[in-house]
Amino acid sequence: MSGISFEQPNIGELKALLSSTLRQFPDFPSKGILFEDILPIFKNPKTFQALITALKFQIESNFSGEARPDVIVGLDARGFLFGPTLALSLGAAFVPVRKQGKVPGEVVEALFEKEYGKDVFVMQADAITPGQKVIIVDDIIATGGSAKAAGELVTKLGGTILEYAFLLELDFLKGRDKLTAPVYTLLSGQPEKLKF
Numbered sequence: 459m460s461g462i463s464f465e466q467p468n469i470g471e472l473k474a475l476l477s478s479t480l481r482q483f484p485d486f487p488s489k490g491i492l493f494e495d496i497l498p499i500f501k502n503p504k505t506f507q508a509l510i511t512a513l514k515f516q517i518e519s520n521f522s523g524e525a526r527p528d529v530i531v532g533l534d535a536r537g538f539l540f541g542p543t544l545a546l547s548l549g550a551a552f553v554p555v556r557k558q559g560k561v562p563g564e565v566v567e568a569l570f571e572k573e574y575g576k577d578v579f580v581m582q583a584d585a586i587t588p589g590q591k592v593i594i595v596d597d598i599i600a601t602g603g604s605a606k607a608a609g610e611l612v613t614k615l616g617g618t619i620l621e622y623a624f625l626l627e628l629d630f631l632k633g634r635d636k637l638t639a640p641v642y643t644l645l646s647g648q649p650e651k652l653k654f
Contacts, residue, residue: 472512476625477645479505494626494647496597500539509540509644513623514547516642517593521620528590529553529617533608534560534579536597540625544595553585553592555608566614570607579604581611588616599624599643602633609638 479498486493499505521527527550532541534556545552558567558578565580586592592612599605605622612619619639627634627643634641 467511467515469512469515472508473644475505475508476512480626480645480647494598494628496536496539496625499625506540506543509625510543510547512644513540513544513595516623517544517548517621521591521593525591525620526550527593527620529586529592531555531581531586531592531594531608531612533594533596533604537595539597541595550593553581555579555581555611566611568607568610568614570603571601577604579607579611581608581615583615586612586615586617590617591620592617593620594622596622596624598626598628599633599641600628600631602631602636605633606636 476499479502481495481498483493483495485491499509517527527548529551530541530545530548531553532538532555534554538554541554542552556579558580561580561582564583566583567578567580569576569578594605594608594612596605596608599622605624609619609622621639622634622637622641624641624643626645626647627641629646
């Protein structure tokens with residue numbers, strides 16, 4: 459089941475709307491970081507719907523029939539803001555990837571480095587079954603460390619990664635080079651001079 463059907467969206471208009479909604483905060487959470495704030499997207503149903511529509515269209519255009527995703531995996535924490543809604547609209551399950559110490563029961567884990575530190579991601583050991591087709595979503599791909607760790611978790615459980623999908627990519631950090639499946643991003647941001 460694919461949820462509510464709709465006409466082919468104007469992706470250019472959706473991207474422009476989403477881009478105009480984002481805010482930047484210099485030196486957050488630490489000096490030298492230009493933080494991309496996606497939270498204003500969720501203050502308005504129109505922009506939230508634009509995000510879901512654009513991502514859903516991308517996924518349905520590339521993965522139909524038997525190739526459709528079984529699971530949308532959302533990364534802690536901002537992948538949780540839209541991952542469940544996207545999964546519901548696609549008729550797929552949603553599985554969260556969380557930071558260590560936040561998930562009960564047996565888990566699998568993967569260490570990762572991000573642009574301002576190190577952390578461990580975990581996923582419940584029964585969250586994905588072997589052979590399930592997975593799309594991993596998050597708000598931003600920067601260095602690619604957290605997305606790579608999520609991919610390792612999916613692979614450990616026997617899932618097949620169809621694609622990584624992001625709202626925004628910081629191209630100059632080349633995070634997509636760390637990933638083992640195709641990468642789709644709606645927007646690109648931050649010039650190369652703004653290095654971490």
